[in-house]
Amino acid sequence: MASENATIYDIASDAGVSIATVSRVLRGESNVSDETRQKVQRAIERRNYRPSSIARGLMSKKTHSLGIILPKLLNPHYAMIFTGAQEEARMLGYTVSLFPWSSLDTKAYDPATMLIERRLDGLIVCVEYLPDDHGEHVLASLRELRRVMPVVLIGCVPPWYDFPAVSNNNAAMMKEIVLYLVSLGHERIAFIGGFAEDNDPQRRDIGYREGLREARLPYIESYRVFCKGTPEDGRAALRGMLDALKPEYWPSAVIAMNDLVAMGCQGEARDRGLRMPEDLSIIGWDDLFCAPYLCPPLTSINTHQQQTGARAVQLLLGGEQRRETVDWELVERASCAPINKGKEI
Amino acid sequence: MASENATIYDIASDAGVSIATVSRVLRGESNVSDETRQKVQRAIERRNYRPSSIARGLMSKKTHSLGIILPKLLNPHYAMIFTGAQEEARMLGYTVSLFPWSSLDTKAYDPATMLIERRLDGLIVCVEYLPDDHGEHVLASLRELRRVMPVVLIGCVPPWYDFPAVSNNNAAMMKEIVLYLVSLGHERIAFIGGFAEDNDPQRRDIGYREGLREARLPYIESYRVFCKGTPEDGRAALRGMLDALKPEYWPSAVIAMNDLVAMGCQGEARDRGLRMPEDLSIIGWDDLFCAPYLCPPLTSINTHQQQTGARAVQLLLGGEQRRETVDWELVERASCAPINKGKEI
DNA sequence: CTGAAAGCGCTTACAG
DNA sequence: CTGAAAGCGCTTACAG
Secondary structure: OOOOOOOHHHHHHHHOOOHHHHHHHHOOOOOOOHHHHHHHHHHHHHHOOOOOHHHHHHHHOOOOEEEEEEOOOOOHHHHHHHHHHHHHHHHOOOEEEEEEOHHHHOOOOOOHHHHHHOOOOEEEEEEOOOOHHHHHHHHHHHHHHHOOOOEEEEEOOOOOOOOOEEEEOHHHHHHHHHHHHHHOOOOOEEEEEOOOOOOOOOOHHHHHHHHHHHOOOOOOHHHEEEOOOOHHHHHHHHHHHHHHOOHHHOOOEEEEOOHHHHHHHHHHHHHOOOOOOOOOEEEOOOOOOOHHHOOOOOEEEEOOHHHHHHHHHHHHHHOOOOEEEEOOEEEOOOOOOOOOOOOOO | OOOOOOOHHHHHHHHOOOHHHHHHHHOOOOOOOHHHHHHHHHHHHHHOOOOOHHHHHHHHOOOOEEEEEEOOOOOHHHHHHHHHHHHHHHHOOOEEEEEEOHHHHOOOOOOOHHHHHOOOOEEEEEEOOOOHHHHHHHHHHHHHHHOOOOEEEEEOOOOOOOOOEEEEOHHHHHHHHHHHHHHOOOOOEEEEEOOOOOOOOOOHHHHHHHHHHHOOOOOOHHHEEEOOOOHHHHHHHHHHHHHHOOHHHOOOEEEEOOHHHHHHHHHHHHHOOOOOOOOOEEEOOOOOOOHHHOOOOOEEEEOOHHHHHHHHHHHHHHOOOOEEEEOOEEEOOOOOOOOOOOOOO
16 A cells, blocks of 8 residues: 655655755755756656655654643633644644553553654643542653653643743732622532632632622631532532522532533533522533533633643743743623522422 | 654664674564663663654654644544543554644645654545535645555535545434434424535535435425534524424424534524423534533534544554444433423414 | 664755 | 665564
């Protein structure tokens, strides 16, 4: 099937010149006579010759290929980041390959081997809030990797991860969400989300508390429930919270860590016969493509994921060490409504 | 940041042997004395040396990297295929990079250039039903690419595309769906789907007609509506169909070409005040992660996308030329219900 | 069991 | 403007 590719030697001999000259016209150098250039170009076209970027990379030590590591491509959130990164990379002449999260996860047979042997020009890693011990492990792998290739992080990046990164200002977003719900009249606002990272001034818990404080609402332990990021996790988390509370103390609004969790919450609420949004407002995070088609259509916060992916590539290739923050946007849909003060439960 | 990598020469001189010997222990050859092997291994560990797979590939002419081209990663359907392919590839020591659909789409500046210069060991292309002229274009690009690397197709592959492929038996699936709806009592069954490919015995239209024939139901032109694959397309398609029909002729069930289109149909039906599934049953295709969370939860057909991606990699690396068909599974949820004969419209 | 040499397909000084 | 030669970091016969 795959026939032998012509090499620079074939072109040189076809055109009756040296390989150095062929190389010159390939790279578009100006110091080649028109006549020679045309001879070479004809030979190239006749053979349909394309120089091997692999061989090229040997001298330049550039592979023009990037890697990306993310927890789960099946979450459209990461698919959007990947897409943004891929498109930007392509414009700059780079390719991006997907590596599994497990490349970082264990020290077993040093899964990063594949990553390193590829001689990538850079690596993008999407991190999530991680339980502490696990986080240490990942951080160690990242530090190891950085010794051989530039690394840029995306996502929930604690400040003591001394890596360039592009992330969101989670605290500010969360505060905006809380105040938005307050503006709708909500006073019992729950937050179902990931595990906290101490000392991170941009973490969501900070914004959650700040928002409540600004609205002069109390912080209530039982409204803060932890969970991972799947719909099932969200469903279980809401169930646990409601089971533990008398109905009169049930929250009137729930902030979900992401749209998947919000979907699970909708399922649980529906199963319990709660009307949405009358009995329970829910707000998601990520604004996935399916948000408008949920019931009710899910209010969510758009985090500009494609732009995030693109910026990560730019930081990577620009060798910039700073941390960047990407803008966001609250997208109102029907899942959050003004509270019905006189509601019946 | 990225420090200079040690080379095989560094290791050789550290260990006091020739690079040929280092190469032997790297590749785990047996004809090396224990003593020498250990000297070399110690040197490798001290320097944290990893051989460059790039340089390796120069001689072997293998890059151990694959490419995948798909219409849109944001559709979870393709994210699942990608994930399956990536996992299988990794097990076999390969990497997979994402290339944009535009690599095939236009002949402008020969976008496939990047693909070819990378010297990929193989390429997976996810195709969709395409309007004829456009399809010809893509087919030409694929034939061109195949001259320099193995290509395996995934998806709706007409029989005259003489490529190895892994796909579904769309006709059989469609027939099963029609008969399933018939078993629920439906007689007015619409199909909102992609454009037909003449002569393909596995295309959905074949199964649609066969199912109807077997159930002794007439094929009705106005129940067969064409659309592309987004939720908006689906919504518009259903709107168009209903607008064109008197309510008493409205279908009682709609088969959507994929879950996205089904989502759009749900939106349109809801806007019109149709109760689902009482007034309208809808069935999707692909069984996306969000299907269980739609309203009503969407009955759909699971096409085992991860397995599909994995099989494509196996065909690619095995050099097999055959076409394969992957199994499927109808997943019943609440969006399809027995028809209510005495329903009020 | 080990090493010297050639080769993979390019680029990069260096001469001319 | 053009070419001969060395080099990128490996593997692969070929000798010994």
